[in-house]
Amino acid sequence: MNGDFSFVNGTEFAFGYGLLAGFLLSLMLGTVFFFLIQSSINHGFKAGVSISLGVIVSDVLFISIALFGTSLIPHIENNQRIIEAGGGFILLVFGLSLLLSKKVNVNYPDSRLGNFAFFFSKGFLLNLLNPVNFFSWLAIVTFLRGAKGYEDSDCITFFAGSLTAIFATEVLLAYSSIRIKRLLNDKLLLRINHISGVLFLGIGCYLIGQALGLY
Numbered sequence: 105m106n107g108d109f110s111f112v113n114g115t116e117f118a119f120g121y122g123l124l125a126g127f128l129l130s131l132m133l134g135t136v137f138f139f140l141i142q143s144s145i146n147h148g149f150k151a152g153v154s155i156s157l158g159v160i161v162s163d164v165l166f167i168s169i170a171l172f173g174t175s176l177i178p179h180i181e182n183n184q185r186i187i188e189a190g191g192g193f194i195l196l197v198f199g200l201s202l203l204l205s206k207k208v209n210v211n212y213p214d215s216r217l218g219n220f221a222f223f224f225s226k227g228f229l230l231n232l233l234n235p236v237n238f239f240s241w242l243a244i245v246t247f248l249r250g251a252k253g254y255e256d257s258d259c260i261t262f263f264a265g266s267l268t269a270i271f272a273t274e275v276l277l278a279y280s281s282i283r284i285k286r287l288l289n290d291k292l293l294l295r296i297n298h299i300s301g302v303l304f305l306g307i308g309c310y311l312i313g314q315a316l317g318l319y
Contacts, residue, residue, distance in 0.1 A: 118258045122265025129240070129266065130273035132300060136230045140274060143223060144281035151223045152278020158227025160271050163237070167263050170242040171256065185250075185315040192311030194239045199304030202297045247311060 136159055144152035231237055248254040248262060277284060 118254070118261040119265040122262040122267075123269040125244070125262070126266030126269030127273055128303070130270045130277075131296065135234070136227060137277075139226065139230060140277055141281045141285055144278040145285065147223075149278055150220075152281065153275055154220045154223035155227035156271055156274035156278065158224040158229075159231045159274065160267055161224075162228045162231040163241070163267060163270065165232070166238045166241045167245075167267075170238065170245045171259055171263070185317075189312055189315035192243070192308040192313075192315065195243050195304045195308035195311065198236055198239075199301045199306075199308055202301030202304065205294065205297050205301075243307065243311060247307070247314075250314060 136155070140152050140155050143155060245259060248259050254262065
């Protein structure tokens with residue numbers, strides 16, 4: 105999951121806010137990011153699109169669990185605040201790890217297979233096995249429901265925008281993979297990591313402050 109969602113102050117623009125959030129989230133520099141670029145270079149644009157589809161399906165799974173799973177939790181006094189505090193703490197830890205990072209290891213996982221099933225499943229599993237993704241979606245669900253009063257229908261609209269932006273951005277990355285790889289030097293990657301860390305810290309602090317009733 106990156107982005108400061110404090111500007112989300114209504115539900116009428118949920119899809120647009122989701123587009124912006126999805127674009128920010130798609131810039132997270134993880135294994136999927138580099139695998140997408142390298143696979144697109146080695147195996148073509150279709151391989152990148154296949155990976156992107158796998159990522160989207162795993163994100164849909166994460167969002168469904170975060171959105172509908174929390175709906176099944178019995179209502180308990182202060183339950184929402186506990187969830188907000190937990191999500192905020194997780195984002196604080198992740199944000200600090202990004203902000204304090206001094207080096208980004210650029211690894212381009214390669215493969216010898218070129219069929220849709222392989223790249224789709226690879227994108228799905230690489231995204232699915234990263235726990236940060238799930239907790240990021242969970243924190244966003246908590247924020248939208250608790251701080252902004254989104255109903256489930258508004259959340260679904262928001263996430264539809266997010267997934268649209270993620271898929272479009274990843275397809276664009278696959279299409280521009282050769283040029284992008286040339287730009288990804290260590291200094292730029294580290295700077296992006298630090299910016300992402302600040303954004304995660306901001307969201308985490310907001311959620312914890314909301315849980316404590318500070319605003």
